[in-house]
Amino acid sequence: MIAAITSAATAIVEGSIFFLTYSGHGGQVPDITGDEVDLQDETWCLFDGELLDDELRVLWSKFAPGVRILVLSDSCHSGTVIKAPVA
Numbered sequence: 001m002i003a004a005i006t007s008a009a010t011a012i013v014e015g016s017i018f019f020l021t022y023s024g025h026g027g028q029v030p031d032i033t034g035d036e037v038d039l040q041d042e043t044w045c046l047f048d049g050e051l052l053d054d055e056l057r058v059l060w061s062k063f064a065p066g067v068r069i070l071v072l073s074d075s076c077h078s079g080t081v082i083k084a085p086v087a
Contacts, residue, residue: 027076
């Protein structure tokens with residue numbers, strides 16, 4: 001998942017839309033960075049591990065300015081799994 005998103009980030013140009021869908025289990029783990037009000041990081045449960053919202057945030061920052069990112073997540077905790085990238 002990380003490799004695929006990173007590859008897309010390098011290929012997609014300003015003015016494009018990146019559309020990602022996820023349907024699966026979502027989870028929560030203790031927040032180690034201290035950025036969560038509820039002290040929990042949200043995750044996508046993948047076949048080989050969990051992908052944290054903090055990791056997704058870093059991935060979004062790899063896209064060129066002007067690329068719109070649209071994520072449709074059908075999972076538990078999906079309302080807070082996507083964070084805007086750091087400006």
